[in-house]
Amino acid sequence: MxxxxxxxxxxxxxxxxxxxxxxxxxxxxxxxxxxxxxxxxxxxFPQAYGARLRVWVLTHVWTILTLAALTILLLFLAVLTS
Structure with a gap:
């Protein structure tokens, strides 16, 4: 209340x-x-704030996906070379 x-x-x-x-x-x-x-x-949220938030989220999502793909690639190469 x-x-x-x-x-x-x-x-x-x-x-x-x-x-x-x-x-x-x-x-x-x-x-x-x-x-x-x-x-x-x-x-x-005001439009300007929403647009900046959207860019921030997309940037971080792509960064995480790129790091995940790179990690998988490096693990795959480690298995192939051992």
């Missing part, structure tokens, strides 16, 4: 100041936090 409580004006102002400081200090982290908040509020 989640109980939602609204923030006071002072708390909202403090939160806004923290958000602004984060955006100035670390824009990449601020962008990631905004994406997480967006998803948790029922939205989906």
């Amino acid at each position: 989640v109980i939602a409580m609204s923030l006071s004006g002072k708390e909202r102002r403090i939160l806004a100041e923290i958000e602004q400081a984060l955006e100035q200090e670390d824009p990449e982290m601020a962008r990631r936090v905004a994406a997480i908040n967006w998803v948790e509020s029922g939205g989906e």
Whole structure:
């Protein structure tokens, strides 16, 4: 059970100041936090973030498949040469 409580004006102002400081200090982290908040509020990843995530996943999948194929090839060559 989640109980939602609204923030006071002072708390909202403090939160806004923290958000602004984060955006100035670390824009990449601020962008990631905004994406997480967006998803948790029922939205989906923004297109730009989704495209970057898709490239990241494909790159890692191809790297893993390439390493697996290379390992199998090296094991096969080891068996043939022994």
